[in-house]
Amino acid sequence: MKEYPPLLTKSEALELTGLQPHYLDRLRKMNLVKVYKLQGTTRRSECRYYKNDLLKHLKMDEQGNYKEYD
Structure with missing residues (x-):
């Protein structure tokens, strides 16, 4: 993986x-979701997504699998 x-x-x-x-x-x-925007640029592609925040919002684990509910 x-x-x-x-x-x-x-x-x-x-x-992911x-x-x-x-x-x-x-x-x-x-x-x-939280995004880090690179300094000195205005292009949309110049941002980074926080992995933990993205996975938490989508209710996924670290491997990109959806979490099971109890």
Whole structure:
């Protein structure tokens, strides 16, 4: 299983979660997940998604599997 860093690029976040790109952008724009914006750039692609926050919002574990409920 691939290990992901704490800050994910958009492509890594899409690979880990299996989301569609427009849905991931919507989560970012609505401030539902924490995003780190790189300094000195205005491009949308220059941001990183916090892995733990993204997985918590989607109720997934570290491997990208959905958690089971009791």
